[in-house]
Amino acid sequence: MSVFLMGLAVKTILVVSVCMLIVAYLTLAERKLMGYVQLRHGPNRVGYWGILQPIADGIKAFMKEEVIPANADKKVFIIAPIVSIAAPMLLLAVIPFGDTVTLFGREYTLYLSNPDIGILFVLGISTLGSYGNMLGGWSSGNKYGYIGGVRSTAMMISYELSMAFAVICVVLVSGSLSLVEIVHSQAGVWNIFKAPVALLIFIISGLAELNRTPFDMPEAEAELCTGYNVEYSSMKFALFFFGEYTHLFIFGCLVTTLFLGGWHGPLLPGVIWFFLKTFAVIFFCIWQRATFPRLRWDFVMKLEWKFLLPLAIVNVLVTGFVMAVV
Amino acid sequence: MKDKDIINVRKRQGEKEKYVRPLLKGLAHTMKKFWSKPKTIQYPDQKREVSQRWRGLHELTRNEEGELKCVACGLCASICPARCIDVTPYEEEGGIRYPKEFEIDESRCIFCGFCQEACPKEAIKLTRIYDFVNFSRDECRFDIEKLSDSKKHRFKQKKGKYEHLLG
Ligand code: SF4
Ligand code: SF4
Numbered sequence: 001m002s003v004f005l006m007g008l009a010v011k012t013i014l015v016v017s018v019c020m021l022i023v024a025y026l027t028l029a030e031r032k033l034m035g036y037v038q039l040r041h042g043p044n045r046v047g048y049w050g051i052l053q054p055i056a057d058g059i060k061a062f063m064k065e066e067v068i069p070a071n072a073d074k075k076v077f078i079i080a081p082i083v084s085i086a087a088p089m090l091l092l093a094v095i096p097f098g099d100t101v102t103l104f105g106r107e108y109t110l111y112l113s114n115p116d117i118g119i120l121f122v123l124g125i126s127t128l129g130s131y132g133n134m135l136g137g138w139s140s141g142n143k144y145g146y147i148g149g150v151r152s153t154a155m156m157i158s159y160e161l162s163m164a165f166a167v168i169c170v171v172l173v174s175g176s177l178s179l180v181e182i183v184h185s186q187a188g189v190w191n192i193f194k195a196p197v198a199l200l201i202f203i204i205s206g207l208a209e210l211n212r213t214p215f216d217m218p219e220a221e222a223e224l225c226t227g228y229n230v231e232y233s234s235m236k237f238a239l240f241f242f243g244e245y246t247h248l249f250i251f252g253c254l255v256t257t258l259f260l261g262g263w264h265g266p267l268l269p270g271v272i273w274f275f276l277k278t279f280a281v282i283f284f285c286i287w288q289r290a291t292f293p294r295l296r297w298d299f300v301m302k303l304e305w306k307f308l309l310p311l312a313i314v315n316v317l318v319t320g321f322v323m324a325v326v
Numbered sequence: 327m328k329d330k331d332i333i334n335v336r337k338r339q340g341e342k343e344k345y346v347r348p349l350l351k352g353l354a355h356t357m358k359k360f361w362s363k364p365k366t367i368q369y370p371d372q373k374r375e376v377s378q379r380w381r382g383l384h385e386l387t388r389n390e391e392g393e394l395k396c397v398a399c400g401l402c403a404s405i406c407p408a409r410c411i412d413v414t415p416y417e418e419e420g421g422i423r424y425p426k427e428f429e430i431d432e433s434r435c436i437f438c439g440f441c442q443e444a445c446p447k448e449a450i451k452l453t454r455i456y457d458f459v460n461f462s463r464d465e466c467r468f469d470i471e472k473l474s475d476s477k478k479h480r481f482k483q484k485k486g487k488y489e490h491l492l493g
Pocket of ligand 1: 405430441442
């Protein structure tokens, strides 16, 4: 028993530290990629090729003065960034990074846990991340923050729907709610070929959930001067930032798990395949951010309610029909 | 910019409903740019080549014997629109004139180059140095000594002891 607990503790520490390191470097990756798209170099002064930039950013965030506005709701103001980083970090527990490996005669699973309702857990917790944005904007006593928070809420309740329908499609195709089972069912054909429309819907609504650029309504720099986190400074701001990038990483993992066959792939070991696919998805997210301009607020809502949601429902119906007939 | 460089998202009202192709076009465009070379000039390490006719920091030229060519006629001082040249002439017996003091306030100079044009002796000229820095306004007053060795004032980055480790 104690060996089991030890193994679990080591695994947890390993997963969290590796993933947090990756997330820290996602900030650098984003700035570098955007830089090269815009014919610039991006950060390249701290360390060779800017490799120490995330560390420098972290130190800087720690050194900054902490400001809590006088008319802020203090308790909520402090809780909000914690919520926004805690929710995506919880999701690390159910991401299946790889299959079982045998070390020193014992079998280890390369995921922390495998609940039977894995995908429901993911949907539930990932929504909590938006609560962080919402509470942060609402509690900071600033009109821009408030508008950012309101928009965050509106995005959450609308895009969550089409995302859930896309997931239902995957569940129909794979026949299980457990993430590990979903990956196992893709051993032959990946879900991207079985449910391409669901992938499209999932990616679009995922980008909206992530507040990435075509849909970055809650923090529209040009109109709201970064929206919900406008009053935040120092490490609290960094936590919001970090939470957003953790969400991006989790999103990459989810797309890989649900659609791109998880750890399945020829030649290379499973974990490497998993991370390769995840990075490909994250690269796409950054690439499209460097390409597309922000949508207007009413267009964002129109896209969801008039196009994405009906499409997702029809998609589920058609998939169900095909599954029943075949 | 050529016509083909412009991405027309919506050409006519009738094509309004075309969304997907322009989006893909945009993605292809940014991908192409991603692989092309950055245009940045890495300033302190790499300096921009300026034109041959660039007007930068002044220099007082000397003849073969190493004496200042300037005869302290004061033409440059009188034509200078910013009134930033101060010449104090000195005349030796036998008619040899040279400047006792020659000062240019580089912080007031507008780098028009009139002084260079007005000089009958080609004694003052504007070099291509554009990145000279000083810590105070007094240091911006360049005297004869500073003006005869302009290259020295070019900005060089001082490297810290461990800076090479940081790249
Ligand atoms: S460049 Fe123009 S402003 Fe400067 S010293 Fe010469 S004449 Fe005066
Ligand atoms: S630099 Fe030329 S114009 Fe100016 S005082 Fe000397 S000789 Fe005359």
